[in-house]
Amino acid sequence: MISKEGANNKPMEIIKLSLRNNIRQYTMFIALIGIMIIFSTLSEFFLTPRNLSTLFLQTAHIAVLACGVVLVIVAGHIDLSIGAVVGFTGAIAALLQAHYGLGILSAIFITIGVGALVGLWQGYWVAYRQVPAFIVTLASMMILNGLLLGVTKGETITTSIDFNKIGQGYLPNLFLQSTPKDMIPHDATVIIWVLVIAAYLWMEFSNRKERKKYGFDILPKSLFVAKLILVISLISSIFSVMAFYLGIPYSILILMMIGSVYTFITNKTTFGRHVYAIGGNKEAAKLSGINIKHRTLWIFISSGILGAIGGIIYTARVGSAAASAGVGMELDVIAAAIIGGTSTLGGEGTIIGAIIGALVMSTLNNGMLLLDVGTTQRLIVRGLVLLIAVWIDISSRKKEV
16 A cells, blocks of 8 residues: 555656656757757847848758667767768769650659668668678778769769759748738748648547556656756747748758658657667667667668758758768767767657757857857867767766666
8 A cells, every 4th residue: 555655655666766867868858958048148030030040941961870870879880981871862862864765753762762761771781790890881981982982073063953952942831922021921831830730639638647557657648748948949839940940951851751750760650669779788689589680781771861851951951962962060060969868878759859969069069159169169169069968868867876
């Protein structure tokens, strides 16, 4: 029989457990809001619709890449080649259109196929030849950089206007004809806004009902409602900016679809559970019957596919492919995943967290550029943020032991 005192303490224990299990994600949410508040006070241009829309465009490809890298890190590996994959696949997409006259859709599908082959190549060496992922992806980075230089021949390949809409364009109105000066929200963006909130509410209530059904602990109603209000407010603030400017960018729409699919994969599928099991305890996963080699192969194929999609978005945003494309981008992607709560020790991480991490990094960079902060200082700040994120990861794990 549970005492009255024990019953009263249970909600508090649930709250503490929830905070402990999600401390890094909550920290990043708070950090993101804090960073935005700081930059908004220091620069009058930061919170303008134009700048925030630009910020979202700059974040899209990094967030897409981070979704794939999350699975790699969760499984206990690393992918140093993701920046080279972006540069190489972006050049392939541009080359297929400019030199071979292929249509946009054909070029996109072939480019994604190339990304999958790169992932297959890397996954084979890691999974079936037992070569450490650090070495395999480092070698792939060198190989792909060499191929990129050979494909572009050191020249810049310009992409078509229609292709550039993928990285620069916005979803048009469905019924209304308006401009930002009219202060009339874009109807297509408003529809997606409502659908996103509805989907989020359905997901939260379904999860709560399922946990209650099986006797798992759930948050008290007051805290649950507070969480819903906070997340809906964040979603609304982002969508309102896009709705009253030019609408939702195509690249953000792609990110939303990829983020939704990968969130479903990680939370609701056997494959996702296996990935977390492999990263949490490889030996236990093997003894439980998980085909680690097969899962590892598909983790890297997934990263290669998203690398190609990120390469397409990035190339479309800058409007060209060059031999220097993607250089150093792997650092931003890995940092986004880790800052978003993906553990460097494996077994822990979320897709939403990685997207928030990408937004944190882009917000820092964007805000410092508006304040005319030098490259030296920007790199130092971003490095310190990454260091603090890893420290939080290690510290939280030590407390759990």
